[in-house]
Amino acid sequence: MVLTTVFFGINLSMRVILPEMKELIAGKKKRALKKAASYFEPADIAEIWSELTFDEQLVLFNVLDTRFATDIFEFLKDDQMLELLSNISTARKKDIINEMSPDDRTDLFAILPEQETEKLIPLLEEEEQSRARELLAYKSNTAGGLMTTDFITVPEDVTIGQVLRILREKAREIDFIQYIYVVDKVSRLKGTILLKDLLTTSPKRKANKVMDTTFTSVVLDMDQENVAHVFEKYDEPSVPVLDKLGRIKGVITVDDVLDVITEEASEDIYRFGAAGVTDEYLSANPFLVARKRVIWLIILALAGFISGSVLEHYSFLLSNIITLSFFIPILMNTSGSAGTQAATVVVRGLATGEINLADIWRVIRKEFLIGVLMGIIAGVITALRAILLQGDIMLGYTVAIAMIIAIIIATSLGGILPILFKKLGVDPALMSGPLIATILDTTTLLIYFNVTMLLLWNI
Numbered sequence: 001m002v003l004t005t006v007f008f009g010i011n012l013s014m015r016v017i018l019p020e021m022k023e024l025i026a027g028k029k030k031r032a033l034k035k036a037a038s039y040f041e042p043a044d045i046a047e048i049w050s051e052l053t054f055d056e057q058l059v060l061f062n063v064l065d066t067r068f069a070t071d072i073f074e075f076l077k078d079d080q081m082l083e084l085l086s087n088i089s090t091a092r093k094k095d096i097i098n099e100m101s102p103d104d105r106t107d108l109f110a111i112l113p114e115q116e117t118e119k120l121i122p123l124l125e126e127e128e129q130s131r132a133r134e135l136l137a138y139k140s141n142t143a144g145g146l147m148t149t150d151f152i153t154v155p156e157d158v159t160i161g162q163v164l165r166i167l168r169e170k171a172r173e174i175d176f177i178q179y180i181y182v183v184d185k186v187s188r189l190k191g192t193i194l195l196k197d198l199l200t201t202s203p204k205r206k207a208n209k210v211m212d213t214t215f216t217s218v219v220l221d222m223d224q225e226n227v228a229h230v231f232e233k234y235d236e237p238s239v240p241v242l243d244k245l246g247r248i249k250g251v252i253t254v255d256d257v258l259d260v261i262t263e264e265a266s267e268d269i270y271r272f273g274a275a276g277v278t279d280e281y282l283s284a285n286p287f288l289v290a291r292k293r294v295i296w297l298i299i300l301a302l303a304g305f306i307s308g309s310v311l312e313h314y315s316f317l318l319s320n321i322i323t324l325s326f327f328i329p330i331l332m333n334t335s336g337s338a339g340t341q342a343a344t345v346v347v348r349g350l351a352t353g354e355i356n357l358a359d360i361w362r363v364i365r366k367e368f369l370i371g372v373l374m375g376i377i378a379g380v381i382t383a384l385r386a387i388l389l390q391g392d393i394m395l396g397y398t399v400a401i402a403m404i405i406a407i408i409i410a411t412s413l414g415g416i417l418p419i420l421f422k423k424l425g426v427d428p429a430l431m432s433g434p435l436i437a438t439i440l441d442t443t444t445l446l447i448y449f450n451v452t453m454l455l456l457w458n459i
Contacts, residue, residue: 022056106132189240190211191212232353323386378404
């Protein structure tokens, strides 16, 4: 029985038994330790891995059988895997990497120095060595880099009874089986058989009479983000990966796509916030994070100089109408927030595939209308403040007009700029919140002072 009581995302039972496991490790009670660990899922043990000392980790890892230890190993963070791998025996390394699924093993090899990978590949069984080298040849952010070579193919002229025999022979070696893939003599994919259909069909029927020929597939060099969109659109548990000749080279399962979605979403959030983190926050090097962040700060500071120049250029207005300065922070904050809101929605739409480059005019129209509605509401509120507190109707009218125009331009720019970035081949997430807010600061000041010149200066 596996215990899975969860409390605020933490396996509560695992937390309760952690002190006992530490005690078992300290007492070198290996049999009891192995039994205690068997009550939990590998993911749960990986979750509390960092709460064990490294010596405790080694004892626990080495006492477990290869299959269970490998399952835990695949759930560990990159730095934890590397540390563990460099401190276990060669024999244990051999067992672990041979037991790993091909896609997870490829991910491991991708984060290792090339010379380390070349030392590990000879430890694999001969067939697995060629698989490993083939998978390493693909870029990590493509379908080829995501796929596993653990799948079952059958010739199109065999019977369902023969397919069932093949399935029984190979099923133990494969973690995830949803489809059987039917191929011709040169491995071109002709169709798929759902496991449920396989079990409910007469054993005498031919595979090519049962297979579904309308399967969903992806190509080897498809970007991982587009692969995720395929899974989202067709709601498939697994998708075959084909080469240019239509031959099946691997399969991508939904668990790998979930990792991609998390990775892509995190990357977009970090870029949009100009946060300077591209890895896990706690394990990120502070100097590298600071270096990435300071680049953005310098860019934003230089852009801020332009805003300062605008203020300096129109200082004669501020010196003559002091109350104008009271509304600068309100205008800049409101338009900056409106632009960031629009950009956030459009960046997400581009990431999910909801918005395409051809939708630019629809986005402009929509954000323009949204800007008008929000601008009127914010403009009225700001005008009332000017009239009630400053007692100046024309100032209220001026601020309201400036607010409406600023918000319309802010939402329109927030919608357009990410699409233009995408069209230029640049990640739309680089149109970060701080960047668009800084652009809009200058734009808002220009709008405000020019509206003032038009409506107030000549009075």
